[in-house]
Amino acid sequence: xxxxxxxxxxxxxxxxxxxxxxxxxxxxxxxxxxxxxxxxxxxxxxxxxxxxxxxxxxxxxxxxxxxxxxxxxxxxxxxxxxxxxxxxxxxxxxxxxxxxxxxxxxxxxxxxxxxxxxxxxxxxxxxxxxxxxxxxxxxxxxxxxxxxxxxxxxxxxxxxxxxxxxxxxxxxxxxxxxxxxxxxxxxxxxxxxxxxxxxxxxxxxxxxxxxxxxxxxxxxxxxxxxxxxxxxxxxxxxxxxxxxxxxxxxxxxxxxxxxxxxxxxxxxxxxxxxxxxxxxxxxxxxxxxxxxxxxxxxxxxxxxxxxxxxxxxxxxxxxxxxxxxxxxxxxxxxxxxxxxxxxxxxxxxxxxxxxxxxxxxxxxxxxxxxxxxxxxxxxxxxxxx
Numbered sequence: 584x585x586x587x588x589x590x591x592x593x594x595x596x597x598x599x600x601x602x603x604x605x606x607x608x609x610x611x612x613x614x615x616x617x618x619x620x621x622x623x624x625x626x627x628x629x630x631x632x633x634x635x636x637x638x639x640x641x642x643x644x645x646x647x648x649x650x651x652x653x654x655x656x657x658x659x660x661x662x663x664x665x666x667x668x669x670x671x672x673x674x675x676x677x678x679x680x681x682x683x684x685x686x687x688x689x690x691x692x693x694x695x696x697x698x699x700x701x702x703x704x705x706x707x708x709x710x711x712x713x714x715x716x717x718x719x720x721x722x723x724x725x726x727x728x729x730x731x732x733x734x735x736x737x738x739x740x741x742x743x744x745x746x747x748x749x750x751x752x753x754x755x756x757x758x759x760x761x762x763x764x765x766x767x768x769x770x771x772x773x774x775x776x777x778x779x780x781x782x783x784x785x786x787x788x789x790x791x792x793x794x795x796x797x798x799x800x801x802x803x804x805x806x807x808x809x810x811x812x813x814x815x816x817x818x819x820x821x822x823x824x825x826x827x828x829x830x831x832x833x834x835x836x837x838x839x840x841x842x843x844x845x846x847x848x849x850x851x852x853x854x855x856x857x858x859x860x861x862x863x864x865x866x867x868x869x870x871x872x873x874x875x876x877x878x879x880x881x882x883x884x885x886x887x888x889x890x891x892x893x894x895x896x897x898x899x900x901x902x903x904x905x906x907x908x909x910x911x912x913x914x915x916x917x918x919x920x921x922x923x924x925x926x927x928x929x930x931x932x933x934x935x936x937x938x939x940x941x942x943x944x945x946x947x948x949x950x951x952x953x954x955x956x957x958x959x960x961x962x963x964x965x966x967x968x
Contacts, residue, residue: 587712588649588652588653588737588740588741588744589652589679589682589741590712591716591717591737591740592652592656592675592679592734592737592741594717594721594802594828595717595721595733595734595737596672596803597802597803597806597824598717598721598722598725598806598821598824599725599730599733599734600614600617600803600806600807601806601807601810601817602725602730603665603668603730604807607664607665609665610933611804611807611929611932611933612929612930612932612933613665613929614803614807614929615925615926615927615928615929615930615932616925616926616929617665617668617669617672618800618803618922618925618929619922619923619925619926619929620669620673620922621669621672621673621676621922622676622918622919622921622922622925623918623919623922623923624673624676624677625673625676625677625679625680625918626680626914626915626916626917626918626919626920626921626922627915627918627919628676628677628680628915629680629681629683629684629911629914629915629918630911630912630914630915631911632644632680632681632684632685632907632910632911633684633769633772633773633907633908633909633910633911633912634769634911636685636688636907637769637904640754641685641688641689641754642748642749642752642753642754643749644681644685645681645682645685645686645748645752646745646746646748646749646752647681647745648677648678648679648680648681648682648745649678649741649742649744649745649748650678650741650742650745650746651674651675651677651678652675652678652679652738652741652745653678653738653739653740653741653742653743653744653745654678654738654742655671655672655674655675655677655678655738656671656675656734656735656737656738656741657734657735657738657739658671658674659671659672659674659675659731659734659735659738660731660732660733660734660735660736660738661731661735662731662734663731671734678741680914683910683914684907684910684911684913684914685907685910686706687703687706687894687898687910688898688906688907688910689754690702690703690706691703691895691898691906692906696899697843698843699843699895699898699899700838700839700840700842700843700847700891700892700895701836701839701840701843702839703839703891703894703895703898704835704836704838704839704840704842704888704891704892704895705835705836705839706891707835707887707890707891708831708832708833708834708835708836708891712832717828719825721733721737722821724736769908772904772905772908772909773908773912775905776901776905776908776909776912779900780958781900781958782897782900782901782909784954784955784957784958785893785896785897785900785913785955785958786897786912786913786916787951787954788851788893788951788952788954788955789893789913789916789917789951790916790917790920791947791950791951791954792855792889792890792893792947792948792950792951793917793918793920793921793924793947794924794927794928794943794944794946794947795858795862795886795944795945795947795948796890796917796921796924800921800924800925800928800944801862801886801944802824802827802828804928804932804937804940804941805824805827805865806820806824807932807937808937808941809823811937812936812937813869813870814870815870815872819872822876823872823875823876823879826876826879826880826883827879827880827882827883828883829880829883830879830880830881830882830883830884830885830886830887831883831887833884834883834884834885834886834887834888835887835888835890835891835892837884837888838850838854838888838889838891838892839891839892839895842892842895842896847892847893847895847896847899848896848955848956848958850892851889851892851893851896851951851952851955852952852955852956854885854888854889854892855889855948855949855951855952855955856948856949856952857885858882858885858886858889858945858948859945859946859948859949860945861878861881861882861885861886862882862886862941862944862945862948863941863942863945864878864882865878865879865882865941866938866941866942889948889951894910894913897909897910897913898910924947927943928940928943928944931943
């Protein structure tokens with residue numbers, strides 16, 4: 584539930600960006616800057632959880648983050664300018680930051696390796712349930728309430744979920760901290776992550792593939808492209824957006840199941856190639872709805888699926904308390920570089936147009952696949968249990 588309300592906000596923002604473009608006279612570069620700043624702030628925060636989990640219980644970090652997230656969205660509903668909205672959403676990103684590294688580490692500890700891919704993918708799909716509801720709920724609320732009040736409304740369930748996590752999620756924090764101390768210092772574990780060739784390549788794939796991340800880049804720029812250069816009306820683009828996001832629920836579950844049975848690397852390389860092909864087919868379809876409608880569901884299934892499988896791949900290799908450190912590095916780098924990518928894509932659109940920007944996204948998928956192919960079998964440690 585916590586992941587769902589966070590993803591709901593991420594999916595709502597692409598619906599708000601076209602409104603802001605009109606009301607505040609913003610262009611694609613401005614939207615890219617907004618995404619970059621908020622992503623960088625949330626991403627940089629994720630690095631600290633490798634340290635904080637040794638002092639603060641992981642359930643406390645999750646519940647506290649949800650409360651900050653919900654309160655920040657409600658404050659964002661008072662924004663009257665670009666700067667005020669930027670500050671509010673940045674604070675919300677800080678509140679959302681424990682969900683990925685802390686939540687994934689808890690799940691990885693709870694499930695054996697042969698079920699871990701499906702477990703992490705279910706966590707992502709659960710978050711994407713909030714994503715898929717947004718085109719219907721958000722599209723209904725925005726014209727009635729306006730974007731400010733809609734943001735505030737989306738903050739309410741986050742506050743409720745934060746309280747539920749505080750009351751229901753439990754962990755033996757004392758035992759976890761003792762185990763973490765026995766495993767070595769955070770500095771030594773960071774050094775281990777940096778030394779391991781397989782972990783470096785996995786992290787490198789995350790950095791490169793961030794150039795085509797689903798909710799933060801593909802979804803907002805696709806919507807801007809459909810409504811802008813292609814001139815497709817809002818009602819139709821809302822339906823197309825919903826089709827894209829249905830894949831965000833179905834895709835990770837399928838990909839996690841496949842990776843548990845046929846291997847993480849093989850699944851990831853296949854999905855990166857499919858994502859690259861999908862975005863090129865999207866470009867080729869143009870404004871032809873007979874081609875776009877059947878394409879966006881399978882494309883969403885592919886493009887939203889690589890991330891949870893890559894996270895499971897990392898969890899298979901980073902064992903015990905080092906997993907918290909590895910996840911903190913993974914998400915800090917992925918979101919931090921995602922901020923850089925948002926600036927790049929926004930400026931590529933402004934300078935050369937959307938087709939070139941989507942081509943860059945497709946190239947990022949193929950480059951990530953090449954990095955994973957470079958992992959040698961002998962680099963891989965024994966399966967985690």
